[in-house]
Amino acid sequence: MDKKRGKILVLDDEQIVLDSLSRILGEENYAVTPCRAGRDAVELLKQDRFDILITDLKMPGMDGLQAMESLYEIDPDISMIMITAYATVDSAVKAMRMGAVDYIRKPFTPDQLLELVNKVMEDRKAKFEKRYREDTFEEIKTAISSTLNLREVLDLIVQGVVKIMKVKGSTLSLLDKTRENLRVLAYSGLSREYVEKGPLEATRSISDTILRGKHTWVENAVEDPRIQYPLEAKREGIGSILSVPLLVRNKVIGALRVYTSEPRAFSEEEVRFLYGFAEQVALAIENAKTYEDVKDDYEALRDDLWDYFDRDGLM
Amino acid sequence: MSAGKKPKATILVIDDEQIVHESVRRVLEDAGYAVDSALRVDQALSMVSESSYDVVLTDLMVPDRSGMDAVEVIVRDHPDTGVVMFTGFATVDSAIKSMKLGALDYLPKPFTPAELLQVVERALAKTIKARRDREIERTYATAEKAIKSSLDLKELLNLIGASVVGLLKVKGSAVFLYKKAEEALELASSYGLSDEYLQKGVLLSEKSISAVLNSVKPIVVQQEDFDKELQYPAEARKEGIAGIMSVPLTINGTVIGVLRIYSADRLSLTDEETDLLLRFSEQAARALENAMAYERVKEDIEGIKRGIPGPVRKRIQEA
Numbered sequence: 001m002d003k004k005r006g007k008i009l010v011l012d013d014e015q016i017v018l019d020s021l022s023r024i025l026g027e028e029n030y031a032v033t034p035c036r037a038g039r040d041a042v043e044l045l046k047q048d049r050f051d052i053l054i055t056d057l058k059m060p061g062m063d064g065l066q067a068m069e070s071l072y073e074i075d076p077d078i079s080m081i082m083i084t085a086y087a088t089v090d091s092a093v094k095a096m097r098m099g100a101v102d103y104i105r106k107p108f109t110p111d112q113l114l115e116l117v118n119k120v121m122e123d124r125k126a127k128f129e130k131r132y133r134e135d136t137f138e139e140i141k142t143a144i145s146s147t148l149n150l151r152e153v154l155d156l157i158v159q160g161v162v163k164i165m166k167v168k169g170s171t172l173s174l175l176d177k178t179r180e181n182l183r184v185l186a187y188s189g190l191s192r193e194y195v196e197k198g199p200l201e202a203t204r205s206i207s208d209t210i211l212r213g214k215h216t217w218v219e220n221a222v223e224d225p226r227i228q229y230p231l232e233a234k235r236e237g238i239g240s241i242l243s244v245p246l247l248v249r250n251k252v253i254g255a256l257r258v259y260t261s262e263p264r265a266f267s268e269e270e271v272r273f274l275y276g277f278a279e280q281v282a283l284a285i286e287n288a289k290t291y292e293d294v295k296d297d298y299e300a301l302r303d304d305l306w307d308y309f310d311r312d313g314l315m
Numbered sequence: 316m317s318a319g320k321k322p323k324a325t326i327l328v329i330d331d332e333q334i335v336h337e338s339v340r341r342v343l344e345d346a347g348y349a350v351d352s353a354l355r356v357d358q359a360l361s362m363v364s365e366s367s368y369d370v371v372l373t374d375l376m377v378p379d380r381s382g383m384d385a386v387e388v389i390v391r392d393h394p395d396t397g398v399v400m401f402t403g404f405a406t407v408d409s410a411i412k413s414m415k416l417g418a419l420d421y422l423p424k425p426f427t428p429a430e431l432l433q434v435v436e437r438a439l440a441k442t443i444k445a446r447r448d449r450e451i452e453r454t455y456a457t458a459e460k461a462i463k464s465s466l467d468l469k470e471l472l473n474l475i476g477a478s479v480v481g482l483l484k485v486k487g488s489a490v491f492l493y494k495k496a497e498e499a500l501e502l503a504s505s506y507g508l509s510d511e512y513l514q515k516g517v518l519l520s521e522k523s524i525s526a527v528l529n530s531v532k533p534i535v536v537q538q539e540d541f542d543k544e545l546q547y548p549a550e551a552r553k554e555g556i557a558g559i560m561s562v563p564l565t566i567n568g569t570v571i572g573v574l575r576i577y578s579a580d581r582l583s584l585t586d587e588e589t590d591l592l593l594r595f596s597e598q599a600a601r602a603l604e605n606a607m608a609y610e611r612v613k614e615d616i617e618g619i620k621r622g623i624p625g626p627v628r629k630r631i632q633e634a
Contacts, residue, residue: 087407089405089421093421096414096415102415138594142598142601145598145605146566148609283464286464287605291466291605291609294609294612294613294616298615298616305623
């Protein structure tokens, strides 16, 4: 059997309404739990998680607005839709103020209902994906700031970005001393062969844009003339590439790239997220580099000392 | 409005009828609000761009543009301003549409002064809460970025102290670092507190602060418990402190120090503020750990250099 598209709690005191809603939504592969009293709905929600509540307004005992209030308190993430044959401005405003996503009049057609429910499910998906990104971002930020080991920091960044953005792969490159070439120092989700295909010239348009502190989006890596290695991209199965600069105190130190397997656009939110991520990790990279530099100094000094006191290599 | 008194909030009313403006203005001004009027939506939107209003009340049917446009633009472009629709042609559809767009309320005309005031007060409370939430998130993001951008221990300690005071709007803060050798907490930095208070005496065995070490949980001490919980209750009162919260700074469950915040009033943080403080403390602990590691290597280098006589150092460099 197919996986259910979502779990819907339907609250109405009339059995005939429950039956028809269960049938309409059930046929579209939603899991419907019918329920005839607000009290029962409260008990059900305490035991189980639902995506959507569809509730009638006028019911004996607890009415629809009271039910919404109690249910929202148990699960503020539940999406609530009010349906009523007695639509009034007052109840509509109250329902919306209480956080209902919509308020519809009976009678409605099955298509109207399904269109609304499908739309609510899409909005929920977007909301939870955003929350997943934010939570994972927090975890990864903590992991990154827990180490000053540059290798570890770089690996955590590329693995983190693949996990959060649910993309095929990611690379992180830093500018070399001449500031002419971007060298890939860490990658995730891509083959070594692809990553080591050759140096990226900073003078090519994409790197050039990055160096000016702007992001670039390549929709189709195989066809885009700005891509230096289209054949390799094709072999690797790469669709789109989004690159953002890594900036420390407004100076570009490198680039963070994400690769998708299908050509696609990136939402404004994804671009904004990647910028935010790059901003945070650039600081971690800088700190790790500073630390490694001073550690190198320390080791060099220690070695020099050793050499000085033991010039003949006797010790 | 009575002259010289600060208004409770600023309200902009959009309506094409002068009589509505007059009656709404009277009710709101009597209640202590500052009220501006606009007869057209475009005019109102430029007024909103110029001065930030707390709440906008808009009619639905305005000659130049629909009040719905006003709702849409204000919600999208002016998140710090709340908007409410009021109309003489109230319908279920326009009520739902306006609130889906983000209107905080919908008020059918005619309404009583009490109804108007209730709607405005409720909208204002929501607007202020949303504004504060966004502000605190922004402050947090800036603070977090700041403490991650420095490996300099002294600078970092100051940043932590100043950031936490800005974040929670409290009187002062202090960071104590745990010294393993002495098995004691040592004051590393402070912010917003007088030198006199800080030099009150040895802080090492303060009661509530050692409890944090053992419990690894935040501990709040309000003024009525100062005598029982603090080593220097009189000094704290003299400093004007009424509440103290001690938050452990931990790395993987090991306490490396304590972050303390001092409040001039009884300390009452919302759940969100407490969450934010704990998140901040975790990031601060990581940043401190990194800065201390950096500091140690630097000290090692200095140590080696100091241990070598000058002429030898010169010869090493030449070698």
